[in-house]
Amino acid sequence: MIIYIISDAVGETAQQVVQATLLQYPQLKPVVRTYPFVTTVAELAPIMQDAVAEKAVVATTFVAAKLAAWATNFAQQNELQLIDYMSPLLQVITEQTGTAPLERPGMLHTINADYFKKVAALDFAVAHDDGQGLQSLAKADLVILGVSRTSKTPVSLYLADQRLKVANIPLLPDNPLVAAVYQLPKEKLVGLTISPQRLQKVRQTRMTAMGLTADNYYTDVTAIEKELAYATEIFAKLQITPIDTTERSVEETAALIMQR
Structure with a gap:
C-alpha cells in the first residue's frame, strides 16, 4: 500500500492523522510519501499522475480552494482514492458563519512575537534553574524559593x-541565601513548602530511582524538619507567605501563583 500526503504547507496535519490511523493496522507497513509546499496546479499535476500510476491513496490538506477542487476533480476522473482533510470543515465553517477563510498555508507554524516570548521564558527558566544565573536575577518575573x-x-x-x-533557588541551611534576593520586590518572590512526611516520601522515591539507598541524611525526617524550619525563617525575613505543595499538583501550584 502506498499513501501520498500532499499539502500547500508542511503537511504535518495530514501526517499526524495518517499515522494515528495506521496505528490501528499494526500488520500493515505502507509506504508514505509526503509532498509539502505544493502551491500550484503545475506542481500538483505530476504528483497526482504518479499517484494514479502507483494506485496510491492520497491525503491532502490544501487551504487553497483552487488546489483542493482540482485535486478532487482529478481523483474522480482517474478513480483515485482521495481524502481531503481540510475542505469539508472549511466549507461548513464558511456556510455557518458567512466568513471566508484566509487560504493562507502554514499558519499553524507561524512564528510570531508570542512564540519568541515563550522560547525566551523557557530559556530563562533553564538558565536560572536550581540557583544558576544569579547575576541576572533581577530580570526574572518571579523567583521561586x-x-x-x-x-x-x-x-x-x-x-x-x-x-x-x-x-x-534552593534553600539550604548551610548555604546562606544570596543578598540579591533580599533586594528584589517581595511581589516577585514565591516560597514553596511541604509537609515533612510527604517530602520524605518524595525524596525516598527519588533516591530509589537513582539506584541509591533510600535511607540517608537527605531522607531523614529530622533533617528535613530542620530544612523546612530554615525555609520558614527565610520566608519570614522576606515577608512572603509560602504555598504548601503537599496536596497540590504542579498545575494547581502554578495556578495559585498566577492568581496571586
Whole structure:
C-alpha cells in the first residue's frame, strides 16, 4: 500500500492523522510519501499522475480552494482514492458563519512575537534553574524559593510556558541565601513548602530511582524538619507567605501563583 500526503504547507496535519490511523493496522507497513509546499496546479499535476500510476491513496490538506477542487476533480476522473482533510470543515465553517477563510498555508507554524516570548521564558527558566544565573536575577518575573524536591523546577517550567521568566533557588541551611534576593520586590518572590512526611516520601522515591539507598541524611525526617524550619525563617525575613505543595499538583501550584 502506498499513501501520498500532499499539502500547500508542511503537511504535518495530514501526517499526524495518517499515522494515528495506521496505528490501528499494526500488520500493515505502507509506504508514505509526503509532498509539502505544493502551491500550484503545475506542481500538483505530476504528483497526482504518479499517484494514479502507483494506485496510491492520497491525503491532502490544501487551504487553497483552487488546489483542493482540482485535486478532487482529478481523483474522480482517474478513480483515485482521495481524502481531503481540510475542505469539508472549511466549507461548513464558511456556510455557518458567512466568513471566508484566509487560504493562507502554514499558519499553524507561524512564528510570531508570542512564540519568541515563550522560547525566551523557557530559556530563562533553564538558565536560572536550581540557583544558576544569579547575576541576572533581577530580570526574572518571579523567583521561586524552597528546599529540595518542593517542585520548584516543574513549577518554573510550567510558568515559563505561560511566558513568565522564572528563576528558582534552593534553600539550604548551610548555604546562606544570596543578598540579591533580599533586594528584589517581595511581589516577585514565591516560597514553596511541604509537609515533612510527604517530602520524605518524595525524596525516598527519588533516591530509589537513582539506584541509591533510600535511607540517608537527605531522607531523614529530622533533617528535613530542620530544612523546612530554615525555609520558614527565610520566608519570614522576606515577608512572603509560602504555598504548601503537599496536596497540590504542579498545575494547581502554578495556578495559585498566577492568581496571586
